[in-house]
Amino acid sequence: DAGVTQTPRHEVAEKGQTIILKCEPVSGHNDLFWYRQTKIQGLELLSYFRSKSLMEDGGAFKDRFKAEMLNSSFSTLKIQPTEPKDSAVYLCASSYDWGGAYEQYFGPGTRLTVL
């Protein structure tokens, strides 16, 4: 089984640009998460989908961050406009909540640098 895939692995953007990050979750998983990871803040939740429906949009990140899930096997995260403080690793994770041990499967991440 393929794990979570993310593209691109690295992205460099100028301040003010629009960038789109992509994620393909594990087949059969119905939960999908977008996180931002920095050394200072750790993992911060940006968005959460259950069965393609947006359940949580990360509050403070609503302004310039928009995640979409067009079908059960593909999600995008758009950042518009980018700012230097957005430089971080963006992780996508998927899971299936069967009521027991809840394991999130993470993708390799996209390292974003905003100049």
Add this chain to the structure above:
Amino acid sequence: GQGVEQPAKLMSVEGTFARVNCTYSTSGFNGLSWYQQREGQAPVFLSYVVLDGLKDSGHFSTFLSRSNGYSYLLLTELQIKDSASYLCAVRIDTNAYKVIFGKGTHLHVLP
């Protein structure tokens, strides 16, 4: 406020053991997970506990005390490749997104 705390760094010696601590203060508790994250890679699930006590999984063991808001991950017979960050994550209720991650403990295993 709610939080999950972990020491930032830990050092230990190859062949010995390391205990990675996690303390939490949350409005609810619906399980605690541990993840390993190597430099430049994605977090990988190691263990999940929801009941008090020690869960022995060989190289990794996990302890939980819900009354004290405390867990630890115990790594035995350390190898150099165990050098990584270890993240503690507390699920605070049945909503899947309500998981609070600690910032991770970077374990450095010395030869």
